[in-house]
Amino acid sequence: MAQSIDKPPFFNGEHYAYWKNRMMFFIKAKDFHLWDIVEDGPFVATMSRSEWSANDRKKMELNCKALHIIFCALGLDFYAKVSSCESAKEVWDKLEVIHEGTNDIKETKIGLLNLEYENFKMDPNEDIKSMFDWFSTIVNQLKGFGEEIPEDKLIRKLIYSLPQSWDSKKTAIIEAKVISAHLPYLLG
Template structure:
């Protein structure tokens, strides 16, 4: 959803992340108070309208169940924060999920009866889960992790790849392609 909103208008995403613009003025006592609608400039009205556009985009993307939970909220940021808490959990829950994903990544091994495709699907699920929480692993580390997760029966192929390729520049999809080719040849 982030990408969809950013690709339509980056200002919408700014409002969702940072909150809506609040037009303020100083009253006679020096306190900051909310401007009345008639006191707002055209530019201030446009800044406020961005929140409404962001809300509209969010609301249009929800099904009835989600919409009913957030339809009364007037701030795009509050809607987003509510969704994050509802579907990703509190910070403690997020940290727990990240910990579990990191443990899954560290302990990742290809099962002896697993195909390369299944193994890569499982690996991608873990890596994408971490990425969703902002934990981005450099591609060269992913390549090494995948290579060293292969079972002993793949030692020859692993050694051949290590000797023939530069693991710092080898792309993950190239590695998987090579492993798939080897798997087909073994059959």
């Protein structure tokens, strides 16, 4: 069943990285200024509401809109965990800590993913699609943590991850440079 493009992606507690990425693009598509509020934080008024300028009011409205979108995407359990937050950034950051952990935990996860990337090899009994799906998962998880791997490095890793039985195909791939033309589309 397809989801409406007007409703934010619903988060039920599973596949946080997938939801986070979709939610980021949903918010950006609604209004890029909303994403600035989520990412950088809201305007914090130091004066009473009656003293706000038109610009102050606009910033507060953006925070409320971003909060509304995020709250509409959360199930009751997760809403209860963040409902006391007053800014969209505060909600976003709290969800990140709940699902990705603190910075120390993130660094550990990144380290484990980098180790998995470095040790990645195609199993001789594995088909190329399964191998590539797993490789893409590792690369996209690293990307989700802000770890970008240059395209040429990804291509070399893929080629050298193939087993010995693929040696003749490796040479053909390298000479044809077929992968480099298609890698951006394959990794999404």
